[in-house]
Amino acid sequence: MRTLSRATIYCLRALIYVASRNEKDKYVSIGQISEELHISFHFLTKTFQTLTQQGLLTSHRGPQGGIMLNKPVEEIFLIDIVLMLEGQNFFDKCLLGLPGCGEAEPCPVHNFWKDVKGALKKEFEETSLADLAAGIANKTMRI
Amino acid sequence: MRTLSRATIYCLRALIYVASRNEKDKYVSIGQISEELHISFHFLTKTFQTLTQQGLLTSHRGPQGGIMLNKPVEEIFLIDIVLMLEGQNFFDKCLLGLPGCGEAEPCPVHNFWKDVKGALKKEFEETSLADLAAGIANKTMRI
DNA sequence: TATATTTGAGATTCGAAAATCTCAATCGTC
DNA sequence: GACGATTGAGATTTTCGAATCTCAAATATA
Numbered sequence: 001m002r003t004l005s006r007a008t009i010y011c012l013r014a015l016i017y018v019a020s021r022n023e024k025d026k027y028v029s030i031g032q033i034s035e036e037l038h039i040s041f042h043f044l045t046k047t048f049q050t051l052t053q054q055g056l057l058t059s060h061r062g063p064q065g066g067i068m069l070n071k072p073v074e075e076i077f078l079i080d081i082v083l084m085l086e087g088q089n090f091f092d093k094c095l096l097g098l099p100g101c102g103e104a105e106p107c108p109v110h111n112f113w114k115d116v117k118g119a120l121k122k123e124f125e126e127t128s129l130a131d132l133a134a135g136i137a138n139k140t141m142r143i
Numbered sequence: 144m145r146t147l148s149r150a151t152i153y154c155l156r157a158l159i160y161v162a163s164r165n166e167k168d169k170y171v172s173i174g175q176i177s178e179e180l181h182i183s184f185h186f187l188t189k190t191f192q193t194l195t196q197q198g199l200l201t202s203h204r205g206p207q208g209g210i211m212l213n214k215p216v217e218e219i220f221l222i223d224i225v226l227m228l229e230g231q232n233f234f235d236k237c238l239l240g241l242p243g244c245g246e247a248e249p250c251p252v253h254n255f256w257k258d259v260k261g262a263l264k265k266e267f268e269e270t271s272l273a274d275l276a277a278g279i280a281n282k283t284m285r286i
Numbered sequence: 287t288a289t290a291t292t293t294g295a296g297a298t299t300c301g302a303a304a305a306t307c308t309c310a311a312t313c314g315t316c
Numbered sequence: 317g318a319c320g321a322t323t324g325a326g327a328t329t330t331t332c333g334a335a336t337c338t339c340a341a342a343t344a345t346a
Binding site for chain 2: 320321322323324325
Binding site: 005006007024040041042044060061062064065 | 333334335336337341342343344345
């Protein structure tokens with residue numbers, strides 16, 4: 001079950017890593033994240049750019065530069081990250097990929113899928129970066 | 144939110160179409176399905192082959208040939224189709240795509256995602272082809 | 287101000303899924 | 317038995333997301 005794109009997955013892993021370091025008001029180097037997590041550096045810069053443009057992160061060039069979360073990890077939710085990277089219409093898509101599907105002209109699985117998406121969205125809305133990072137306290141855990 | 148592959152989507156649309164025709168013990172031509180639903184003929188034959196090999200369908204070559212459901216539509220569930228086409232491990236995958244993730248060594252989102260997948264799987268298990276086809280009674284509905 | 291470090295941005299390459307094409311196998315009908 | 321209709325199977329091409337590469341812009345530090 002492939003739900004998120006690679007870009008989102010990488011970014012999520014990176015943000016969980018950043019959150020777990022819990023260093024406020026300090027830039028974390030993208031290069032360092034890339035090395036620690038074995039994620040393509042250039043791939044990361046691209047996704048971080050998007051999040052910076054959308055206001056979730058602040059970035060800083062030059063030595064001691066990097067990225068920094070703009071809000072406390074308790075106030076950043078999974079849904080924010082996913083919508084910013086996958087697009088605001090992430091939860092609006094039809095299971096069968098039918099372009100015309102909607103409330104006005106629902107496909108056979110429209111209502112079924114609407115419920116499923118609603119439940120998933122609720123989970124994403126209630127799960128913060130702090131929740132996700134909490135699991136990482138255990139050092140043996142791999143991200 | 145992209146959940147199913149194109150192959151599965153096409154097959155699902157095709158099976159809903161077949162189910163909605165409600166013609167027992169009669170072969171439905173793949174060519175006809177392809178034309179009606181504007182789905183690539185060769186793509187359909189491929190996915191139907193898989194379902195035939197796995198016992199969900201019976202196929203028949205030659206004139207008046209086609210495919211036929213092996214069970215009543217009430218007894219074919221969404222989960223069957225999805226697992227046959229996407230693979231039996233469809234609901235086992237890690238949200239972050241981490242290969243080592245599992246009960247023994249869970250990733251930060253493992254338990255969160257396990258619950259979500261469990262709920263989705265349950266929905267798929269409880270939704271039959273008959274349920275999906277029921278919506279099609281309305282002729283204006285597009286599949 | 288010179289330099290090393292780091293992100294920004296876009297071009298290019300790679301690979302897997304998607305789509306198409308070709309021919310073989312099967313079978314009803316005449 | 318010949319022919320046309322239809323699925324079976326695999327090869328080939330196309331497309332698009334993923335990954336890489338290259339250079340520009342910014343800035344801390346000495």
